[in-house]
Amino acid sequence: MVKFIADSLLTNWLSVKSLLFLIPYLRTYQRRLLAGLAWLVLTNVLAMVIPWTLKRGIDAAERSDYRELLWFAVILAAASVLRGGTRILSRLRYLRTARRIEVDLRRDMLTRLLVQETPFFDGQRTGDLLSRFTNDLANIRMLAGFGVLTLANAALVYLFTLAMLLNLSPGLTLIALLPYPVMLVVVKRISRRLLYHSTRVQESLGKVSEAVEEGVSGQAVIRAGNLFDNRCRQFDRLNDDYLECNLVLARLRALILPVMTVIGPLATLLALYFGGSRVMTGTLSLGELVAFNAYLVQLAWPTLLLGWVLTLTQRAAASMERIDLLLRLPAARGDFSTVGPKDTAAPAVRAHGLNFAYDERPVLRELHFDIPAGTLVGIAGATGSGKSTLLKLLAQLYPPGPGQLSVDGDDLARLDQAAYRKRLAVVPQEGRLFTGSVRENLLYAVPEADDEELRRVADAVCLTEEVEGFAEGFATRVGEGGLSLSGGQRQRVCLGRALAAGGGLWLLDDPFSHLDAATARKVWSRLRPLLRGKTIFLASGRVSQLEGADRVLVLDGGRLCEQGTPAELARSGGLYARLIERERLLAELETLP
């Protein structure tokens, strides 16, 4: 049977290859697994005692030796209880190890993810990444735990039982085990077809879920076009196909179970028939026959389980390939532990022929600017003009081309991320908060900070009063992704979070978009003095917020079309002036009754 498993694995080399990477993880827990193996060996040794005591007991009964019979019954009971103990110990070792491996794998996967650059995440769906952490990992845990345990146990049971059977009667063993190779052939044939049909079932399920997905995403079109019956017919067809595929598979599965179940009793019958004749001729004792039979019975259960392990292996192999894609990602340099104090010195920033494209789509074209340290730079431009992209490049979230962006004369493309980020204070466009309290989010970058710092930060972003109005104050939970706060509150927490972090280079991406004009002005007026002397890039959809800037960069379709002081630009009558005028008109619209 073990050979059969190995054999069927070999026929699918790919699956073996993807299983190999589990080995280092198993090796970490070598000692536990070996201990588990030792307990398992002991368990099976004790299991071998049971038929032996049966034999001795029955032999004693034949001789009418009640005392000896009693003895063997006691030994049997004692062995059973002992085996219960060792069984627990062996199972605990294996199953706990599987959970440990699961935890290790999950940690390794997250560790890899944390160091991936932003472009990596652009190419991934979160749901797909998450399912590797859940479904795929569960499949592997099953194999690493129950799978390994079952395989090890089956190997030991086969080994020991075979030895005992051969010891009792080599001839009878050969006869009684005759059904097993027959079963192997049958199961192998069935499982090949099983594999084929389960692939078809998977494909069919894929179509069904696509249809559901289409039904959900297209619900408005279905509603508007009265496509209800049409879509249902379509779905029913796919659903029926899927059912058909499943029924074929069900037939095959229904075939395997009886084959696996009947194999044990069949061996028993053979043993009884041929062994019975031997007992009659006196070449075998009745006790030996009963023991022989009892050994045979012990083979039945592991055999049943092996069929199950087979499907487990197939599933885990597919999952491992998916997980392996994450584990093969480049690893972190260093161990993240070098956070150190913030670098608050304001840098000079220079762009020299900055070009950038997502995939093939150019977003920034030929940007040139030279910003002295301590400048407040406003970035203006319509939606999609490249404002956010410029800030993301400055934050090193996307890699700029070599020599195109420099900070204090150092090429940004070659600056060490960890060191560079100590200089940064960033407020992303739609900043994410994390589950936890308002306090935890405000002090995200400096978890060790005290109440005084918390207060300073909250005051600066005009949050103190509002938050103290909450029943739980700064301990109020922000909900998943901060969703229990309003958009404006979230944005101010993001600002406060950056302020608490501190840094010499500030990158603010439309940080007031969810605030009304008055609040935005108030927050900025409190924040501005705190940032004096820092180099600040402030992108804003509202040009009026850039009025206090030392210099404004105006982007248009990824090009830098104007730059200068707000006053100069307003006078020049270019895009900036048009944007100002547009905003004035919009403001008028807002104030209409």
Place this chain on the structure above:
Amino acid sequence: MRQGMPEIDEVSGRHLDWQLFRRFVGMVRPYWRQALVSLALLPLIAVAKLAQPYLIKLLIDDHIVPGNLNGFAGLSLLFLLALVGESLLLFAQGYLVQAVGQRLMADLRRQGFRRLLRLPAAFFDRHPSGRLVTRLTSDVENVGELFGAGVIATVGDLITLVFIVGIMVWMSPPLTLVSLAVIPPLLLILLLFRRNMRSAMRKVRARLAGLTAFIAERIGGISEVRLFGQQRRTLDEFEELQQAYRQSTFQVIEWDAALYAVVEALGAVAIAAILWKGGGEVVAGVATFGTLVAFIEYVQKFFAPLRDLSAKYSVIQASNASLERIFELLDEKPEPAGSGRLPAGPGEVVFAGVDFSYDGKTPVLKGIDLRIGGGETVALVGATGSGKTTLTRLLMLFYRPTAGRIFLDGVDLSDLAPTEVRRQIGWVSQEPFLFSGSVRANLDPADQLDDDALRQLLDDCRLAEVVQRLGGLDGTLSERGRNLSSGERQLLCLARALAGQPRLLILDEATSRLDSATEHRVTEGMAAAGRGCGVLLIAHRLRTAATAHRIVVLHRGQVCESGTHRQLLEQGGLYARLWRLQDLNGEEQAEG
């Protein structure tokens, strides 16, 4: 609690819910024959299976021990027959049970899909599409095991257990008493297992959910983690969650291992008891060796189904949770159907004092009075968020007004069946959505038009070439129409709306992805195709709106101006300002 700990540590998971289960069994009704047969086979299987130990007893007592070969082969053949019978019955029963299970699953998917499409539009605002797909796929798959591995297998096991006890009592009451002495401790461990396992599994599930939520949040906020240099801290927090999770799983593992080992040990202890008592009786001449061996066999068969109890239990737990979610979906209230018929008419629409709010708090439309005459082209204009799209959604009966009424050809919409209303209205939304399938199936799902009419329509919408490229009317569109450009997709959606020969056409930014030249040509073609149907137009480009018979300007959910392009420009109000604004945004317009 440090940041990163999940909001809910221990969720209140449901356990085996009787009501849930009854409802599930009720679904078996259409397949009662098969279900009944598979149930009826259970005692037969038990008989075939349990005859075997008795045959062993006969073989030993009548033949092996006395050395009597007469009839030995015949009895062995009977044993073989019982075996063959058992396997055939197992196959038939196994297949039937799975087939019923699969049919139940297919039913659940079918019902679920129908219910999904019938739900009010508001439902989809609240539920992410991924979760809904999961309901009808993974959740249904989970439930699949419930009928076979859950219901029927339990009944089968119970029958077997009863039969075994019956045979044992019949063969030897005292021996039965001794061998089943282990039952009280067995019941005790089962009771303890059930009580502890349920809460332990619940804890594991909750902590695992917490872990997953943590990962999801960090993937979403990966920039924050890296920008603030919090990777180390994130991993530390994650480690804490992981350790808590691991601890909770250990409890499950301990109970699982304990149950397995105790069941195994008690089974063996029962054999020891049989050896002691039965052997004693053999010595005393009360029982035979055959009885002794048969009892050992029976006891082993008694304990066999209990061995994977733990695995079965967790399968049932999982499928219960899934079943609950599926029923939740099936119990969602569908969109009200309405019953009124619509008399023939020109397609005149009247809004009378219509208010609307999505959440019941923030008003989106306030006191809208608006008339769109039959065959009239009206453009809705206003800033983002002024309520234009919402107004069309009310007309499509996606949502119902909070106050006021809407009339179509003089009939109140709320008296009409939504399908009836929608049949009269062609709707093209901002997001062009096409189904995977043929061009024909997309254009004319109801199969009302012949090829000539369809070709004419494609010509009118300037689509002939595009469809030619796809391979004609039976050419295939890939998922979402990805093998078309977004402009082409919009055109196809337009053609689809016209194919239904509507009284009124709603174009919600329906030409936004076309360049101005194409847009112009399409408008011409549409005028031909739409012959005389009214048009309600929303256009970001005011130049598109300017051609309408009448322009209605919405501001903060209210109609504030109405008139022709020229009139409105002369008024110098909101529209005039928007028009100037558009000039200022010249470059945005070029990009579309």
